[in-house]
Amino acid sequence: MELATTPGKSLNFDRKNLSDSKLLELYEGLLIPRRIEEKMLILLRQGRISKWFSGWGQEAISVGAVQALQADEFILPMHRNLGIFTGRKVPLAKLFAQFQGKKSGFTKGRDRSFHFGSREHHIVGMISHLGPQLAIADGIALAHKLSKEKKVSLVFSGDGASSEGDFHEGLNVAAVWKLPVIFVIEHNGYGLSTPNREQFAFKNFTDKGPGYGIETVRIEGNNILDVYQTISKLAVDIRKKPRPVLVEAITFRMRGHEEASGTKYVPKQLMEEWAKLDPVETYESYLESIGVLDEKKKEQVNKKVRKAITEAWEKAFAEEAISPIIEEELQDVYAPFEQKLIKPVSGKTSERRFVDAISDSLRQSMEKYPNLVLMGQDIGEYGGVFKITEGFVKQFGAERVRNTPLCESAIIGAGLGLSVKGFKAMVEMQFADFVSVGFNQIVNNLAKIHYRWGQNADVVVRMPTGAGVAAGPFHSQSNEAWFFHTPGLKIVYPSNPYDAKGLLNAAIEDPNPYLYFEHKALYRSLSAEIPDDYYTIEIGKAxxxxxxxxxxxxxxxxxxxxxxxxxxxxxxxxxxxxxxxxxxxxxxxxxxxxxxxxxxxxxxxxxxxxxxxxxxxxxxxxxxxxxxxxxxxxxxxxxxxxxxxxxxxxxxxxxxxxxxxxxxxxxx
Known part of the structure; x- marks a missing residue:
């Protein structure tokens, strides 16, 4: 296997204008995840933890990236980004409790390893499907842009995950909308055991960026200074001139995909050559060569790091196993919300068609919530295929009424990203049938995120549904049962104009994820006198x-x-x-x-x-x-x-x- 950084050559460290204290800060940042890894591998062999995803050999990418960003800029890590969590000063005892499935962990024992996030530390946790995280980073970046915040978001992807459709959608949306996102691709040669020659036919990810209209940069992923300096410079520039940039970090994974996998599929010579480029050892040698690090300082830093890890582990291990409480498990499926019914004030009514009632709801909700963003195919100047948002761009502007590319998954994911930043999102499926392309985002991201680590998903997905209009198998399906089985979602399905308006208003108010089904055959065939004012209907009430x-x-x-x-x-x-x-x-x-x-x-x-x-x-x-x-x-x-x-x-x-x-x- 050939990589852009040829195994065996030395890394070229260049401190440029970095102070001694910054060089040592990066060194300690590298040591912490490496020493944790050493501890976890021992514990794994002792049977005291159940699984471990190693980032051994890739630490410089995480540590360099996290130190390059501002503390309140969101990072979306993957399996091998332990350095993101330690770099954001996540308490080690809480981190180890997470690994142990203890109550004090970030997911209260509901998920493991790095499948969690923390709003306090501006980290958005991954799901096992990997690719969907890119779209969430897009949504966070969109929120920065709408709020005129000079911020960036940074999201990781492995080279294997780049084969997923979500990778393409995430890059495409960022490129089209000129979103301030840094996409970091950890190019480590393998997707689990599958070498990259069986994953894709190109050599480097820098070849892909131009096809999206995205600037690309290749860095030595094992060189902490190259990572830190490059991403720092990019972040400063992107804050001034918002746009996406793809950063390809050439690196190598020195252990298995997870420890049970092993590395027998990797040629021995390749392992030996990459071992010479170990990011911790090479940087340590560099610091010694320029007189910034000596044996005394090295021992001092190592002692401090090991002590912190040991104390945190003992605290986490001493915590008792979780005692399940059914009420608490059920309660955490949804974000807390107590609906307060809103009645119409003026008493004025108008005869409105079903389709008009939906349009009224969206218009009045846009007026009520300045942080509400509408997204969907053709919903801008065209007004949507059913003309529900006709005239909205003129009233609310194209920034809040957003035409989207044909990438349902990315747009739903972007809605979740907006929610992370406190926005509300409405995503229109042009037809309910098309939601299958975004199914994963709904059932695995929107539905589970609050239960997993307490982040709500303030997203309503509108679903024009139903048959009776001779539209055939791909524009007529009733697919509400697909989602009825998924805890964490809420589903409403009005049958008349009054309910159509009141239920949609209520769904948008609620900070939880909704699927709102609207029957196409009722759009213009059913009319009723409904209040002109804004009002809501009780959710869960027949x-x-x-x-x-x-x-x-x-x-x-x-x-x-x-x-x-x-x-x-x-x-x-x-x-x-x-x-x-x-x-x-x-x-x-x-x-x-x-x-x-x-x-x-x-x-x-x-x-x-x-x-x-x-x-x-x-x-x-x-x-x-x-x-x-x-x-x-x-x-x-x-x-x-x-x-x-x-x-x-x-x-x-x-x-x-x-x-x-x-x-x-x-x-x-």
Whole structure:
């Protein structure tokens, strides 16, 4: 394997104008992660820790980068960036408690190693999928730009992670929006055991930058002075002239991907040659050669570092194992928020279509929250494919109503980055079907981040959904059940203009992540008198839209209109319960209607198997069995993709089958 820094040559240290004290500060910064590694490898062999991701041989990149940035500039590290945490003065006892899965760790035992962040230390933790972190850095940088802060964000990626689509999306969005981000690629030759020749066909990442319109710089990743000086200079320049820069740090990983992996796949000669470029040993020799470091000072620094590590480890190890508390686990899934309902003030109303109600909500929320940013494909001057944001650019400006490239994952991730900086974000999926491209960001970043380390995700993802308009399999899916199974998300699905406005307002107010489903077929076919004023609707509260005694129909979205039509035409007396909020759903309202009629059917537009109705019907059978006079029934669309031809689509949808099953239930 050939790398740009040829193994075997010496590193060229040049102090330039750095003081002796700064050189020694960098030296101690290097020693701390190396000495921690030595400790952790011993503990791993003793079975006192379960796993370790080593950055041995790469420490100079983290230490140089963290010291080059200002203390309040966000850094997004990866597996091998221990030096970021020690460089930001994260208390070692808390850090070791994190490694041990103790309660005092950053994730309270819910995640391990470096899968955590700390707002106090301006660090955003990674997830195992690696690539999505680039988009979060974009969002933080966008917040800097919108706030006119002269700051940068810095995000790490390994060369292996660069194969992910999120890498491309993160760089592309940063380039298009000229965001002040430093992308540091740790080019260490392998993605776990896979050599780079099997990961990509280019030689260096400096070849990639020009394709994105991004400036690129290559540095000796094992040379602490090269890393520190280069990134310091870049950060100063980017603060003045915001733009992304890609920094390729040539380095080598001297231990396995994680310790259990080993390094047998690495040629012995390569290991030996890179060992000569050890970032700690070579820098230490350099300092000795210029008279900045002697044996006495070296021993002094080492003694200080080892003492701090030993004391912190003993404190962390002495902490008792976690005693699980169910209430606390459930409570931490969402960021704390107590909704206060807002009622319309003036009493004035206007007849508004479903689509207008959504537009009203966005406009009034933009006025209410100056930190709210809208993002989506074609939502700018064009107004969106459904014209919901038409005129918004003129009123709020293109900075807050942002046309985006076609990269759903990066835009959702950028929304999370904005949230880290205290902004609110609304991300429009052009069609709900397209959210599959951003699925990982929603279920693994937005949904889990507060539970993992206390960072909220103040992001609403709008989802134009549903069939009935002959749009075929990729513009008609009902995919709310994909997310219903994911703790940490909230899901709302209005069926009428009044709810459409009030629920969207409520979702934007709440600092937790929302999926807001809006049925396309209702956009211009349904109108109602709704308040002109801003107002909200209670999240988690269902609504009984019709009352009767024969049967309970539980549904949401388009199902409400199918149910009302069927009941009227069949001459039935029925409770029709509109869930409105799908997660969390209103168990008490469901219980009350089942208790009242004794017969219940669930109607959903989504395919029948594995839908939301399956869960709620199961809950009814378990918790309301004594009230039932008939089997719990449900109806949904066929278990096929959504067909295009109108007659096939009509057969696919459940409206007619629902009527047949409703009649069967009444006659039971």
């Amino acid at each position: 609504q009984l839209v019709e009352e009767g005694s024969d049967v309970s129909i539980i549904t949401y979205g388009m199902g409400i209109h199918w149910a009302k039509k069927a009941v009227a035409e069949m001459g039935l007396s029925a409770d029709i319960l509109d869930l409105r909020t799908l997660l969390p759903w209103d168990q008490e309202a469901v219980r009350e209607t089942v208790k009242k009629t004794g017969k219940v059917i669930f109607l959903q537009e989504d395919c029948l198997t594995g839908g939301i109705g399956a869960e709620i019907c199961a809950w009814i059978s378990e918790h309301c069995f004594e009230f039932l006079d008939a089997p719990v029934m449900r109806e949904g669309s066929l278990d096929t993709p959504v067909p295009f031809a109108p007659n096939l689509e009509k057969q696919f949808l459940p409206e007619e089958r629902f009527r047949e099953k409703l009649r069967k239930l009444i006659e039971f």
